[in-house]
Amino acid sequence: MIDKALLDQHNLTEDEYRLIVELIGKEPNLTELGIFSVMWSEHCGYKSSRVHLKKLPTEGSRVVQGPGENAGILDIGDGQVVVFKIESHNHPSYIEPYQGAATGVGGILRDIFTMGARPIAVLDSLRFGPPDDPKNRSVMEGVVSGIAGYGNSIGVPTVGGEVYFDPCYALNPLVNVFCLGLADKDKIFYAKAEGAGNKVLYVGAKTGRDGIHGATMASAEFGKETEHKRPNVQVGDPFREKLLVEACLEVMDRGIIVGIQDMGAAGLTCSTMEMAAKGGMGIVVDLDKVPQREIGMTPYEILLSESQERMLLVAAPEKVAAVQAIFAKWDLDAPVIGEVIEGGRARISFKGEVVVDVPVDAVVNLCPAYNRPIVAPAPPPPAPDLDVLPLPADLGDVFLKILASPTIADKQWVFRQYDHMVQVNTVFLPGADAAVLRIKGSKKALAMTLDGNGLYTRLDPRTGARIAVAEACRNLACVGARPIGVTNCLNFGNPEKPEVMGQFEQAVTGIAEACRTFAIPVTGGNVSFYNDTEGLSIHPTPVLGIVGIIKDIRKAVRPGFRAAGDTVVLIGESLEELGGTEYLKTFHGLEAGAPPAIDLEQEKLNQEFLLDSIEAGLIRSAHDLSEGGLAVALAECAFHGQGQVGCAIDLDDAGRDDALLFGESQSRIVVTCRRANVAGLLKGAVAAGVPAKAIGRTGGTAILVRRSGREILHVPVDEAFHAWKDSLPAFFKVRT
Amino acid sequence: MKFGVVQFPGSNCDFDAFHALRNVMKRPTVMLWHKDHDLQGVDCVVLPGGFAYGDYLRVGAIARFSPLMQEVRTFARGGGRVLGICNGFQVLLELGLLPGAMLRNKDLKFLCQHVHIRVEDAKTDFTRAARKGQVLRIPIAHFDGNYYAPARTLRDIERNGQVVFRYCEADGTVTAEANVNGSMGNIAGIRNTEGNVLGLMPHPERASEALLGSEDGRTIFESLILSLERRKPARRPAAGKAARHD
Numbered sequence: 003m004i005d006k007a008l009l010d011q012h013n014l015t016e017d018e019y020r021l022i023v024e025l026i027g028k029e030p031n032l033t034e035l036g037i038f039s040v041m042w043s044e045h046c047g048y049k050s051s052r053v054h055l056k057k058l059p060t061e062g063s064r065v066v067q068g069p070g071e072n073a074g075i076l077d078i079g080d081g082q083v084v085v086f087k088i089e090s091h092n093h094p095s096y097i098e099p100y101q102g103a104a105t106g107v108g109g110i111l112r113d114i115f116t117m118g119a120r121p122i123a124v125l126d127s128l129r130f131g132p133p134d135d136p137k138n139r140s141v142m143e144g145v146v147s148g149i150a151g152y153g154n155s156i157g158v159p160t161v162g163g164e165v166y167f168d169p170c171y172a173l174n175p176l177v178n179v180f181c182l183g184l185a186d187k188d189k190i191f192y193a194k195a196e197g198a199g200n201k202v203l204y205v206g207a208k209t210g211r212d213g214i215h216g217a218t219m220a221s222a223e224f225g226k227e228t229e230h231k232r233p234n235v236q237v238g239d240p241f242r243e244k245l246l247v248e249a250c251l252e253v254m255d256r257g258i259i260v261g262i263q264d265m266g267a268a269g270l271t272c273s274t275m276e277m278a279a280k281g282g283m284g285i286v287v288d289l290d291k292v293p294q295r296e297i298g299m300t301p302y303e304i305l306l307s308e309s310q311e312r313m314l315l316v317a318a319p320e321k322v323a324a325v326q327a328i329f330a331k332w333d334l335d336a337p338v339i340g341e342v343i344e345g346g347r348a349r350i351s352f353k354g355e356v357v358v359d360v361p362v363d364a365v366v367n368l369c370p371a372y373n374r375p376i377v378a379p380a381p382p383p384p385a386p387d388l389d390v391l392p393l394p395a396d397l398g399d400v401f402l403k404i405l406a407s408p409t410i411a412d413k414q415w416v417f418r419q420y421d422h423m424v425q426v427n428t429v430f431l432p433g434a435d436a437a438v439l440r441i442k443g444s445k446k447a448l449a450m451t452l453d454g455n456g457l458y459t460r461l462d463p464r465t466g467a468r469i470a471v472a473e474a475c476r477n478l479a480c481v482g483a484r485p486i487g488v489t490n491c492l493n494f495g496n497p498e499k500p501e502v503m504g505q506f507e508q509a510v511t512g513i514a515e516a517c518r519t520f521a522i523p524v525t526g527g528n529v530s531f532y533n534d535t536e537g538l539s540i541h542p543t544p545v546l547g548i549v550g551i552i553k554d555i556r557k558a559v560r561p562g563f564r565a566a567g568d569t570v571v572l573i574g575e576s577l578e579e580l581g582g583t584e585y586l587k588t589f590h591g592l593e594a595g596a597p598p599a600i601d602l603e604q605e606k607l608n609q610e611f612l613l614d615s616i617e618a619g620l621i622r623s624a625h626d627l628s629e630g631g632l633a634v635a636l637a638e639c640a641f642h643g644q645g646q647v648g649c650a651i652d653l654d655d656a657g658r659d660d661a662l663l664f665g666e667s668q669s670r671i672v673v674t675c676r677r678a679n680v681a682g683l684l685k686g687a688v689a690a691g692v693p694a695k696a697i698g699r700t701g702g703t704a705i706l707v708r709r710s711g712r713e714i715l716h717v718p719v720d721e722a723f724h725a726w727k728d729s730l731p732a733f734f735k736v737r738t
Numbered sequence: 739m740k741f742g743v744v745q746f747p748g749s750n751c752d753f754d755a756f757h758a759l760r761n762v763m764k765r766p767t768v769m770l771w772h773k774d775h776d777l778q779g780v781d782c783v784v785l786p787g788g789f790a791y792g793d794y795l796r797v798g799a800i801a802r803f804s805p806l807m808q809e810v811r812t813f814a815r816g817g818g819r820v821l822g823i824c825n826g827f828q829v830l831l832e833l834g835l836l837p838g839a840m841l842r843n844k845d846l847k848f849l850c851q852h853v854h855i856r857v858e859d860a861k862t863d864f865t866r867a868a869r870k871g872q873v874l875r876i877p878i879a880h881f882d883g884n885y886y887a888p889a890r891t892l893r894d895i896e897r898n899g900q901v902v903f904r905y906c907e908a909d910g911t912v913t914a915e916a917n918v919n920g921s922m923g924n925i926a927g928i929r930n931t932e933g934n935v936l937g938l939m940p941h942p943e944r945a946s947e948a949l950l951g952s953e954d955g956r957t958i959f960e961s962l963i964l965s966l967e968r969r970k971p972a973r974r975p976a977a978g979k980a981a982r983h984d
Contacts, residue, residue: 147847147848150848151848154789154848154850154879154881155748155750155789155792155793156750157750157751157788157789239792240789240792241747241748241789241791241792241793241794242792244747244748244750244789244792245747245748331773332747333747417850418847418848418849418850418851419847419848419849419850420848420850421848421850421879422850423850423877423879423941423944423950424750424751424754424787424879424944425753425754426754426757426758426943426944426946426947426950428950429949429950429951431951440949442757442761555949
């Protein structure tokens with residue numbers, strides 16, 4: 003008997019239940035209720051976000067596939083497409099960091115290869131509580147090894163990403179995984195079950211009781227009892243996934259299947275229902291034919307299991323033997339478990355009895371969308387009065403502290419655990435502004451980056467979201483890549499709280515505005531709500547994954563100073579802005595003020611100017627200014643250069659010294675060029691309406707900044723380097 | 739000459755080795771399937787990096803039983819050239835074609851980074867395009883590259899001059915700091931006593947193109963080509979500019 007308590011367990015409201023009864027014309031049995039519970043969960047049904055996501059621009063000349071499929075697809079010319087997407091695995095990664103993160107990688111890889119693309123790059127956006135707490139370190143170690151364990155083994159390089167630390171992520175870390183694959187445009191596959199009489203094949207791992215209700219778990223707040231949810235986290239087997247990748251790509255290459263879908267969230271339920279719905283067909287499945295790892299599983303458990311490394315294929319009856327032969331070559335079984343039928347119903351049987359009989363459209367497409375109550379986000383705590391905020395006596399000391407703050411410090415400790423070179427395409431190793439991969443046989447290259455600053459978004463969701471888009475594009479511009487498309491992962495708190503929905507609505511608006519300015523389509527993404535544990539919400543954290551193209555890989559530019567004697571040019575305008583900065587947070591212990599202002603049109607002009615200058619061969623190095631401002635950017639240019647070249651900078655701006663060094667004004671890029679090219683570059687900037695000025699010279703062994711002749715920062719590169727380089731490893735020293 | 743790259747289930751540097759040999763070194767190269775018994779007449783067998791059979795149980799432990807490995811063993815015993823890279827090296831150890839074993843890296847972490855290795859012996863079929871003492875910059879990417887051998891075996895290996903590569907600093911000095919994974923004697927690569935089988939942890943196929951940051955790995959492939967095409971060492975193949983550190 004279905005009562006309120008049972009509905010609560012399934013995270014369904016009474017209204018939703020009434021709608022289900024109306025749509026299917028009967029009271030659902032327990033198995034059918036379970037199916038609706040996962041398919042109508044926030045995670046699968048996007049019920050709180052859909053009305054807002056409609057604002058995002060999704061069209062563009064390169065778009066082959068926008069939102070709604072497993073991943074977005076963009077045309078990159080020469081008969082090739084890129085297939086890419088980002089997904090969150092936040093909740094599982096807190097409960098069981100290693101497997102949570104590992105299966106996050108496994109899941110997104112399947113989203114990519116299920117469309118016929120070979121995955122060629124993974125990037126991760128990670129957020130943890132501060133590493134001085136052992137619990138946070140243990141979560142971080144688990145997550146990083148989980149990503150490494152899965153990605154390294156399967157042979158897809160993890161080429162970049164970001165790692166942030168803030169107390170708000172201590173009980174709710176964020177693990178967002180981005181994957182990009184490359185495919186021939188004429189060999190894309192979709193999750194469609196077409197053609198009555200075609201067979202449905204199950205391939206990959208056997209179904210067990212793991213991960214039942216994973217999607218539902220990701221759609222509710224966590225309390226103190228989350229440890230009990232450990233069995234809801236799936237266990238990954240990268241070896242099997244590697245076999246699946248090769249076998250699936252082989253059957254797709256041979257063109258002997260009709261459609262293919264991975265079993266991710268909501269497992270067999272989601273894949274069968276979605277494939278049928280997308281093909282406008284019905285489907286019959288015999289659960290007795292589903293390979294099972296455990297005995298005595300009920301239809302409910304088989305249908306809702308989220309066991310990893312499983313795929314569903316549809317093939318014409320006469321092709322089944324050929325498909326099975328390829329899977330056998332890779333030591334994988336591919337039993338037929340069902341058939342595509344006319345009529346739009348899913349009929350699932352178990353031990354000779356029909357246990358599910360529902361219209362697929364109701365399950366897949368008719369999940370209610372909610373325009374949940376919204377209140378405007380609270381204004382940020384006011385910025386400290388700059389007349390009262392004490393100016394630190396020793397800015398060199400502040401500089402070293404900021405370089406050593408975990409969010410800014412070198413992330414090599416993380417990145418060297420990832421195989422970032424396998425597949426021999428990685429041109430820029432992690433640490434550059436964006437990851438750069440060559441395309442074999444072409445002079446074109448791909449660049450990609452992930453960006454998001456949760457603190458900015460908390461202080462002002464709309465501005466923070468605009469900055470996330472702008473900064474990601476700026477990162478691409480710094481390597482010489484023009485952005486072509488966007489995927490996003492929107493990590494927010496409980497959508498039933500009006501202030502959280504307010505943040506969400508504002509952030510989506512900001513993303514939409516920025517994407518329109520840059521004329522880049524959003525091709526998909528993921529919304530992760532309910533990032534609340536014990537009543538505390540995380541910073542609203544939209545993470546933007548943006549892909550770009552470099553026309554000629556030989557012209558790509560790196561962040562590091564190339565040699566002594568080059569001229570340092572600052573593109574963009576420095577304002578006296580300290581709100582939301584890493585400096586305020588690290589040194590003054592304040593998360594306050596408005597984030598830096600952003601003028602999207604000016605940002606675009608600056609980026610276009612940088613790109614044109616790179617393509618004209620004028621730029622020797624380029625690095626964007628972000629957390630930590632000008633001082634940190636100069637330091638990073640020195641560290642990434644050859645032989646740690648220092649610099650001497652002379653500024654004459656107005657305002658406070660700390661704002662000048664550590665302010666995070668947007669739209670700024672520090673570039674170097676040969677002395678002979680400076681005049682031309684600056685002239686070009688004037689013509690393009692871009693503020694730019696020569697601010698100094700590379701060379702020497704220190705990072706030296708003078709303001710109207712007065713030294714305000716003078717730190718040896720080596721000392722700065724060690725502050726930055728040794729910080730993170732020190733937290734993780736093996737204690738014997 | 740013709741190269742053959744073995745494909746185990748779980749190999750993931752198979753295409754990379756294939757790319758380096760065929761597209762960069764421009765030599766005929768074929769893939770060899772682990773279930774086959776046919777070496778397709780290749781002159782050199784390359785066991786690529788990856789996680790053969792998931793490296794479950796123990797690295798390289800299951801791969802040694804695959805049908806093709808029985809042919810590779812016979813091929814090696816008959817003097818055929820066999821190059822094991824990373825996981826391929828681990829398989830050669832399990833197969834008994836090379837002495838010793840691999841432990842987890844000393845810090846118990848996977849390590850992916852460029853390292854320097856010093857050529858200890860430039861007379862082998864795998865190093866004849868190099869100079870003795872030459873330093874090569876080649877990336878590693880492994881969890882189990884901490885070379886171990888019992889004291890007596892290690893003594894024999896050293897006495898026979900079977901150590902071909904050692905981890906070192908950029909200037910060639912062999913130091914404890916340069917020994918990132920904790921290998922005994924800083925060992926990065928060894929050969930068998932006959933000199934026709936070599937295993938190394940660094941990935942030469944990842945250091946074969948300037949665009950990717952180093953071409954030093956080509957030295958190993960060029961050496962094999964020199965040896966097997968029976969050219970004189972002085973005559974470099976047209977593609978060669980390996981000896982950058984000369």
